[in-house]
Amino acid sequence: MPRGVVGVPLGWGAGGLVLLAAAVLFGVSAGAASLSASDIVLHLLSLLPLDVESPLTERQAALLVELRLPRVVMGAVVGALLATAGAAYQGVFRNPLADPYLLGAAAGAGLGATAVIVFGAQISDEPRALVPVAAFAGALAGVAAAYLLGTTAGGGGTAALVLAGVAVSSFLSAVQTFVQQMGTDQLQRIYAWLLGGLGRGGWDDVRLIAPYAVTGMLVLLVCGHLLDMLALGDDKAVSLGLDPAVVRITVISAASLATAAAVSVSGLIGFVGIVVPHIVRRLVGSSYRAVLPVTMIVGAAFLVAVDIVARTVAAPAELPIGVVTAFLGAPFFVLILRTTRHRSV
């Protein structure tokens, strides 16, 4: 198979893009409101300087451009972020079950968001706008705490980091539950956020996370070949002139930044960071130079597709997207379990 610039098997990359395009097309035509696919295409063409008349009313057009499109874009961005971060964590920890939530990012974000929802009215007139910011700060703080704990108390090995992550996550979850109990009248909002969703902020949210998303993603894509060297073992990496600790910190930071960006606008959406990289590794092999970019594309397509399910199954109500990913993700774990058992025999 021919390889492209960054070592992506071109076939899989192109296949992923086709998948993403299809998901996006279905994504903009699915939803509570009934817009036909042909009308949508005609409307989008009418936005270009062509001689096309839009068949949509002003309200339908606003619905499409202000609600649907940003939601699909948000799904693609969040899916790409979570999946790529998951693949990167799995590379750093050399553990196929490592995921974006392993290092306390999710628990930190949950605590940050909950704290703002409960106490926000006392700090600002616009507490809603603070939720993503607080989630972001919480996620980064959670990862920093786990990393410090793992390197100082635990000596810095991957096992120590994972344990530190579990400890920090448990502690932050406990604090979060405690804060939640202080704001019983806000439970509904807290849970809505914790269950994850994409249909909240339109283009504003997309703009909000774009810089963090692009930064995190670019760093991870560049780090693919470093992860490949790490996979050979630390001694080998050192002999190739690489400082494993620096690579780890860089990749963990970038992956945590990506996770925090995703979590801050869409709440907690689990399993994407495990399911997608796993499928991609099956397809393209274990080289991270190939896995990371393909994971990014497939992750985007995956979450857009999951969101279509979340929007249509219970229309006109919406299922929280985190529920749908959990629904798909849990059986997937069983599959991973079975295949690992066969391999270890």
Added chain:
Amino acid sequence: MRIAHRLPAVLLGATLALTACGGQGEEPEPAESAEPGTDTAAATCAPPAADPDRPGVGDGTFPVTLTDATGEVTLEAAPERIVSLSPSHTEMLFAIGAGDLVEAADEYSNHPPEAPTTDLSGFTPSVEAVTEYDPDLVVMSDSTAEVAEQLGEVDIPTLVLPAAATLEDTYAQIRLLGDATGHSEDADAEATRVETEFAEVVEEVCAEAGDSGLSFYQELDETPFAATSETFVGQVYSSFGLVNIADAADDGTAGGYPQLSQEYIVEENPDLIFLSYGDEAAVGAVAERPAFDTVTAVQNDAVYLLDADIASRWGPRVVDFARLVGDAVLENADK
């Protein structure tokens, strides 16, 4: 994800009941896809008809046996130390002249101002904390009925009165609390007053606005959950002949409180939006939502902030609630 796995569905119901938005809120389940645009016909503008089998009041003497949600409760003597764990019932007790018997009320019982608000939780009542007040009667809504059993074990009579589903339920609960406190006549008069004034408000609006056919929905929180015509608040709106866009979103599985999607709201294009949460900032936030600038209610400045307490309780202040809704209808009837 660990957090999200621990979500008991019951919490939604508990939250709604806690904010007194309703007793039977359930996690919305997958619904049959309701065709957007299938408008239910507008109700006629008229006050609800009285139930011919309406229970009367007793003679206000003791012992008295009353029937609540859990069965029969016998009170041997007139209670003197009542603990009310539900804001609606606190309001009723004060309205029927039994306010001086209320020893303690839960943390959300903030009306009338002289109500003895404590830090007691109606949401997660502590039997021990309640018994501290040495009550001879406890009144609560049905969100925490198991607590009534525990109170029964320590011989404290407890009335469990579920969130009202109709105005009739409100009148019945007012009269029942009258019998429970020896204020039967006052309660009868109060229930009649609420009913008469409610009807007056509705008739006045109907005379002026006619069958306006305005569509609306009431948003209970920003996620946004809404209330259908099957709920207590829904009945208040139906009296004015309004079309509730939430009705088509509940196939019976959402318990009257479906969660709407933003797209659905934009497409249904309500003439009026009522918020029963938040403050002026919440009203501004609705207009700021993507694509909401095309919604009639936003274009006409017809997003109304209701007093969350008035719009979520089923007590005597339902008349005030009706006035708020009526004013909104009058403002928009000829637009």
